[in-house]
Amino acid sequence: MTRTFLKSKLIKVETGNIMVAVLNELKAIELGISAGDRIRISKGRKHVNAIVDLSSVDILPDEIGLFEEVSMELGIKKNNVKLEIKQVPSPKSLEFIKKKINGKTLTYDEIYEIINDIVHNKLSDVEMSAFVTATYTEGLTFEETVNLTRAVVNTGDTLHLKKKLIVDKHCLGGVAGNRTTMVVVPIIAAFGLTMPKTSSRSITSPAGTADTMEVLTEVEFSAKELEKIVRRIGACIAFGGTVNLAAADDKLIKVRHPLHLDPVGLMLASIMAKKKAVGSTHVLIDIPIGEEAKVKTFDEAELLGTLFERVGEKLNMKVEYIITDGNFPIGRGIGPLLEARDVLMVLQQHEKRPLDLEKKCLELAGIIIEFSDKVKRGQGEKIAEELLKSGRAWQKMKEIIKAQKGNPNIKIEDLEPRTLSYNIKSEKSGVIKKISNKSIARIALAAGAPSVMDAGVYLHKIKGDEVKKGETLMTIYYKSNEKLKKCLSILKENPPYTIK
């Protein structure tokens, strides 16, 4: 039996975890191998399965180009190492993706196969893109959505907290500021419920909860470390990306981004899988509605909320949803540091604390507290308020910060931005009728948030406030004059404030 051997040629670039090897185009024809086919590359006892790409000039017929992931996996550090090549069948998951493209319904096993291959980097971008597109165009049935959620949970890490009641919350986003998690979690933990909260970093917004929490403490922990923290303190506020919960999700995002594809089924599965993976038994979903929010109408929000409830039911999670006003920013700061300051002001009950943020946090915390069967309906918010006013929530937050290796003695004065600043004055007198979430977010992003932690926007005037001509509406904290220029041009093109 003839065997095929080729010489390694290192390509010192990663593909982003997917195993790819490059064959010479003519050699591939001779071997009967096409682009996208799978080959097994062996060196002694080590082997790796890779997706074939073709090259006409860079790779000679007796060579095989190895991207970083492949050479690392095989432990090959130089060129001209003899490797054995063998074609292997394409993964079964491709058949199932094709089945979805053909408008058919997938079983749990089929979905699991796709998700498992994605997690293990066995599918190319082209193949994942076809799956996401088909999920979008063909849709997912309710059953498929539930199965997808299960598959995402079962292919990622999970927390094992051994508690009967584990609570969680999630907000669909689209509202600037709105940093409720960092207030709600300490209230709930102070009440005595377990709340292992993982959050995301900003993808397109000026700050994610993980970015804001990172102003106060570390946020990147392994699943094991998080388990330890939550067992001791009852809660955490960590970055979900490091924990490898719902690992498939992070890989799919890469493919969804270029076309901004956000199929409802994938979104539901992504959110609910993360809740299930930490072991949540009770979940509150916050659905802000507004012209510029992700969800535009009340009916749409009801529909989505009901879907969340039903998926939860199938996964043994009690889900409640709350529809909130998404037409205004919540809190005064937009950007990691400025939002962290708002949170600290609420927790420390500072006299200048943003009351809209406090109000929303108490409402959410109230519902979550009522997940406990020891609390009567309608009593939750009152309990939450007591925990906040008494300083017990702040005490709990200090414990969380300390457990996550931050400084629990942080003061509001420590959170003064160290950037340049520029005040935007009102050009007329009147009442603030509207503040555009999108415009505010774009200005904060242009100012440098979230990668410049201090950058962002501070709102001096909010919904319903009166303003006189010449009074400051907002302050922009920015990194360089070039950034400010950009902020001002957004401000001109899409003014955030409507005053009447």
Next chain:
Amino acid sequence: MTRTFLKSKLIKVETGNIMVAVLNELKAIELGISAGDRIRISKGRKHVNAIVDLSSVDILPDEIGLFEEVSMELGIKKNNVKLEIKQVPSPKSLEFIKKKINGKTLTYDEIYEIINDIVHNKLSDVEMSAFVTATYTEGLTFEETVNLTRAVVNTGDTLHLKKKLIVDKHCLGGVAGNRTTMVVVPIIAAFGLTMPKTSSRSITSPAGTADTMEVLTEVEFSAKELEKIVRRIGACIAFGGTVNLAAADDKLIKVRHPLHLDPVGLMLASIMAKKKAVGSTHVLIDIPIGEEAKVKTFDEAELLGTLFERVGEKLNMKVEYIITDGNFPIGRGIGPLLEARDVLMVLQQHEKRPLDLEKKCLELAGIIIEFSDKVKRGQGEKIAEELLKSGRAWQKMKEIIKAQKGNPNIKIEDLEPRTLSYNIKSEKSGVIKKISNKSIARIALAAGAPSVMDAGVYLHKIKGDEVKKGETLMTIYYKSNEKLKKCLSILKENPPYTIK
């Protein structure tokens, strides 16, 4: 205004023509750039727009990784060359792809934008994959199919032959052997009609027409060279891939392959664009039907044929279609050399020529001859036969071979395979009821065709023949014993002959 400069880091690999540059992940966050975004890279007056990929380890924050295509375009041959980077808007075509994904109908301008960006390598594989998938799941309206065809023609090269009548043919494939083009074209050219035929190489079959013609002569020419040949001889039989006709098509195939996606609209547009691009006025489409052919039923074939006619009408091409029997291989040889020998036997009227191939060729040639208004309906096939029997078709083929730089004095004896051979004997006596196209194709591929030109299968017994136990059914021409082993295992698993 701050400008961003990064140092070149050469990645000595092609991406397959798409312009891709790699940024450090953290640097990208700082610049507000995501994977899939577009940047302009400038060096002095030269610049190139590239798609951004991210890397966390190989590319340092002050570097930019350049794939081969990008560094060649910019003329950069070493590392550490200072380059200016600027984010630019994503191409409009992405909006239109998203529109198709959302199930909307695209206008000509929108389709043109997508196809033009594909031809100019401005879309990533992920983006093209999303387009192909959506074309498949959402479908294309008739109008969209016509517009897609127009866009593919208008973004590629075209031949300018200045003839009133230019004829062409196309076969949908799936039948082993079936090398009609190489007999039909010389008959038609001998009759005096212009037939600038371009064909494909094998993608998954043991031989494409271009592979078979290449046994006799060169097949790769530029559009200018083809024009010259056709003006002089009246015809050509060339490889379409080199001519850059319907250039978009070749790029889309790469993305369609991994999932074997073959949306009807894309297929129609691909075939018809190639006909339009050579200037065809009259086209014959051969639609074989059979269990193992691309088209399974008569109704399906009628529907497809009608679609071809209608698309042709919109593009000012007269299309006729013929539904043929696709249940048996046509001719006796399968593989480039063996098929070329069949063709030569027919053209030279050798006594052992495959009569089934001859019959089908005359039928097709007859219809094409009737495209001429000087020929009455029903007279074409008779004329074709005379041209073949008289040797005038062979004389024309010699002219074509010579014009394409081959040896016109080639003899049938020159086409004896120089591989090893193995006879397959019949295990019982009876009549040949069935020969599986798929099994025969798989065996010929396993034997080494088309990359080993001589390899393949020769059928001693065909449809309707009687066979006695122990008589030879077919001969396998193979390259190595390993290949023969594979052939025999396919033969066992999926026997090509059904004898009763």
